[in-house]
Amino acid sequence: MEVGDCYIGWATDEDIRTRGASGGLVTAMLAAALEKGLVEAVVVLKKLGEFEAVPVVTSDPEEVKAAAGSMHSVPIVLSRYLDYGTKVALPAKPCDARSTIEQAKRGQVDIDTTYIVGLNCGGTMHPAVTRDMLDVMYKLDPADIEGEEIDKGKLIFETKDGKEHAIKIDELEEEGYGRRESCQYCDVNIPTMADIACGNWGVIGDLAGKGTFVEINTEKGIEILKNAIDAGAVEITPADDKGKAIRAKVDGAMMNVAAAANKKYLSPIEGSHLDYYMNALSDCINCGACKTVCPVCACGEGAKCTDFSSASDTYKMSLFHLVRFVHLMDSCIGCGQCTDVCPVDIPLTHIYQRFAVPMQEEFEYKPGMDMTTPPFFGVDLIEEGH
Amino acid sequence: MNENIFTTVCPGCSIACGMYVREKDDGTFDIDWRKDAVVNAGKLCRFGVRLSANLMNATSKVDGNEVEFSDAVTAAGKAISDGATFVSVGNTTCAEHLALMKLAGSKGAVVNTGMGAFSSIPAECHPTMGVGIPFDAIESAKKIILFIDPYEQYPLLVRRILAAKKNGAAVTAVGWKAVSLADDNKTIDPANYESELALDSDSVIIAELNPSTDPERVMVLLNLAKASGAAIMFMKPFVNAVGCDLASKKTEQKSLDQIIAEINDGSIKTLVCLDSDLIEIMPDETAVREALGKLDNLIVITSRTSAITDVAKIVVATEPLYKKAGTIVNAEGRALHNSGEGTDGIDAIGTMLGQPVGMYDEVHAALLATLGIDAVDERVIPAYEKPDYAAMDANPTAEAVETALVYAGGPFLWNGMVDDNDFVEMNLDMVLANSLLKGIPAKITSDAGEAAVKFKVSDVAPGVVLSNVKLPMTTGMVTSVTVSR
Structure with a gap:
């Protein structure tokens, strides 16, 4: 097994295979990592309802197995739950993986002890929007939903009577439903920066729906997959060229969709930029939730954005945000968490991306894609002779 | 390495925002965002975000000395005599409040929720003063009149009002400070509310009812709602104020000012406060401290350390709100169930009453009966009757002084x-x-x-x-x- 190899894999345990997505490979791999002592803990989403799950850091393999299955209506970034020094594994959408790497660059995460099990992602949905969408677009009671999946551009809900209800995601998004705005313009769908990238794209033939396409990206990726195979938890077979080509084609199509959304949402500001930002931030209540939830912020309590601002300031525009706009230019990955938690519904991710994307393009730096490129605002200590 | 995670509500105000509390092995905790919460979609104001930095668990004490919980309960049971006065403003679950009502009843007393306006205003108005309207209804209003500053007082209403504006609502604020989301900020003589505000049945009035609210002002607003057909919502500063008021209905209530006056004149010798810190709640902190110092017995049953726990004779320290078994009723009248299973408070009150077991099931059943529901479902607001009421003569106290x-x-x-x-x-x-x-x-x-x-x-x-x-x-x-x- 080598870095760059691609396989189709599945869990050997029938229960995990049935409950987990695409043959349950990711669940089996994470549980085996705990059972065999490869890691001390795994971060998973503990399911509390069809649209509700809470991240937990657990050392209990049964809790990992119970978390099997994808949840597109739980838009949470898991990297915030990592503790430095703990040998840990996490299932990681591209934004989970990218923020983990950004945190590692800032010394908050030990990348050598963190196993990033990447998951392909076409986007997530806010649970409140999902509930409205079910009512308005699908004419379904959210309480009747028993499962959901995204397949061939459609969002499919399964009801308790066993029926499937599908609507094209494009159609949903035209009506203001579907994926979160930041997911619509996100152009990283396959987590190539993770130790191992997993998903159902490229799984064809008899294995379609029953297996997971796996790409090995690092030595740690080999380690966690081999650990699961050695434990008898996972079986694999090499992926064929046709499957690889289909996977690349799906990724390409998703990137085109993202590019179109980027044009739609991040078009140039018309009129005064100052007015735009002052209006956008005029309802800010100084809660600090956007900073607290930010998965790439590594500043803690003694941060520049909070040190240079106070609720007693009389400025027309918050210095807290102005400092953050600049400070996050080299790390904002557009994950959408700040917008999700803003109590006055300021589209913060949108605004941060307006600052970050042009600068990231200027410096040809896409945050969180690898450990080798330092943040462009960071001082390169080696180059400086230290 | 396992965490205890509780699905609960923020204790900051009667919006009762849904949140998770993530408790670590050492007893410290962090909050987390519960995006599927129907009340707030997981969003929190600064109070909620910073809850873990500000909330300190209480310690059981007798005469200033730390004691075991059971010893504090025993001491409190002995000290609570006939003639004791009870206060619970709504900072704890309905179950604990109902248990305290049972204890108070055994001493021939009631539990005072501190909202003096309820005693001064005819009973047929109480349902309208108590339970508000669904927050969704704010978003579909055509006209919103704010007698509060939502940014400072009830921040999670801001997004509802902004949504209403997007839907075409006109927003007028009547208050001490201009509110930036309002189309119009006004100072209006209460006598002219009706003519200047021109409300109708598509309008929503949002005001506040707190222990210091002048009942006459409440009457003016009730009259305004009645005359115009507008919906009215009185926000409360305590997370379960609505639940406690519903539980305490039909009981004669004293205002907090009356209670302080009766302590000062010597007619109240024993005061029992359930998660109600009068030093914090009442504006004149010095006067309250002086009055509390005159009591023979100040017994505080509480989940957190605060000013009153320093001066109480007996502190019965219960688990924090997020760990309690029980239900909160928010300003909409929505019943919200805590995932916690803690019953320290219930057990303590039950023990004082001579009923150390089985109290929770009894009081929870009583709550469901009060709300007219079989089970708590956060997505279904119980049906509340709001009878018509007669217009009242009202003469609010003039608030204007030079400075x-x-x-x-x-x-x-x-x-x-x-x-x-x-x-x-x-x-x-x-x-x-x-x-x-x-x-x-x-x-x-x-x-x-x-x-x-x-x-x-x-x-x-x-x-x-x-x-x-x-x-x-x-x-x-x-x-x-x-x-x-």
Whole structure:
């Protein structure tokens, strides 16, 4: 097994295979990592309802197995739950993986002890929007939903009577439903920066729906997959060229969709930029939730954005945000968490991306894609002779 | 390495925002965002975000000495005599409140929720004063009149009002400070509300009812709602104020001012406070401390350390709200169930009553009966009847004085917590007239004393010094002061 190899894999345990997505490979791999002592803990989403799950850091393999299955209506970034020094594994959408790497660059995460099990992602949905969408677009009671999946551009809900209800995601998004705005313009769908990238794209033939396409990206990726195979938890077979080509084609199509959304949402500001930002931030209540939830912020309590601002300031525009706009230019990955938690519904991710994307393009730096490129605002200590 | 995670609500106000609390092995906790919460979609204001930094668990004490929980319960049981007065403003679950009502009943007393307005206003108005309207209904209003500052007092209403504006609503704010989301900020004589506001049945009035609210002002607003057909919602500063009021219906209530007066005249000797810190809640902290010092027995059953736990004779320390088994009813009348299974408070009250087991099931069943429901479902608001009421003669106390320190309210103030709010606000004219300089605190003086406080220039009404933090020279929600450098 080598870095760059691609396989189709599945869990050997029938229960995990049935409950987990695409043959349950990711669940089996994470549980085996705990059972065999490869890691001390795994971060998973503990399911509390069809649209509700809470991240937990657990050392209990049964809790990992119970978390099997994808949840597109739980838009949470898991990297915030990592503790430095703990040998840990996490299932990681591209934004989970990218923020983990950004945190590692800032010394908050030990990348050598963190196993990033990447998951392909076409986007997530806010649970409140999902509930409205079910009512308005699908004419379904959210309480009747028993499962959901995204397949061939459609969002499919399964009801308790066993029926499937599908609507094209494009159609949903035209009506203001579907994926979160930041997911619509996100152009990283396959987590190539993770130790191992997993998903159902490229799984064809008899294995379609029953297996997971796996790409090995690092030595740690080999380690966690081999650990699961050695434990008898996972079986694999090499992926064929046709499957690889289909996977690349799906990724390409998703990137085109993202590019179109980027044009739609991040078009140039018309009129005064100052007015735009002052209006956008005029309802800010100084809660600090956007900073607290930010998965790439590594500043803690003694941060520049909070040190240079106070609720007693009389400025027309918050210095807290102005400092953050600049400070996050080299790390904002557009994950959408700040917008999700803003109590006055300021589209913060949108605004941060307006600052970050042009600068990231200027410096040809896409945050969180690898450990080798330092943040462009960071001082390169080696180059400086230290 | 396992965590305890509780699905609960923020204790900051009667919106009762859904949240998770993530408790670690060492007993410390962090909050987390519960995006599927129907009330707030996981969003929290600064109070909720910073809850773990501000909330301190209580410690059981007798006569100032730390004791075991069971010893504090025994001491409290002995000290609570016939004639004791009970207060629970709504900072705990309905179950604990109902248990306290049972204990109070056994002593021939009632539990006072502290909302004096309920005693002064006809009973047929109480349902309208108690349960508000669904927050969704704010979003579909055509006209919204704010008698609150949503940014400071009830921040999670801001997004509802902004959504209403997007849907075409006109927003008018009537208050001490201009509210930026309002299309119109006005100061109106209460006698002219009806003519100047021109409301109708598509309108929503949002006001506040707190222990210091002048009942006459409540009557004016009720009259306004009645005359126009507008919906009215009285927000409350305590998370379960609505639930406790529903539980306490049909009982004669004393206002907190009455209770303090009766302590001072010697007719109250024993006071039992359930998660109700009168030092924090009442504006004149000095007067309250003096009164509490005259009691034979001040018994505090509480989940957190606060000013009153330092002066109580007996502190019965219960688990924090997020760990309690039980239900909260928010300003909409929505019942919200805690995932916690803690029953320290219930067990303590049950033991004092001689019923150490089985109390939770009994009081929870009583709550369901009160709400007319079989089970708590956060997505279904119970049906509440709101009978018609007659218009009332109302003469609100004039609040205008030449220069007045006014408490703005807000979760930090009502919970006695200082954060990034240790400043007062005044308009530029007042700053210039008193030669105040940026960086030098303003001196605020009243008959009761003085304090030097940071200030901020804001669009507040002339003569008003607005504060979100308790200051030592205050004698009421509105205190006549002078300002100098």
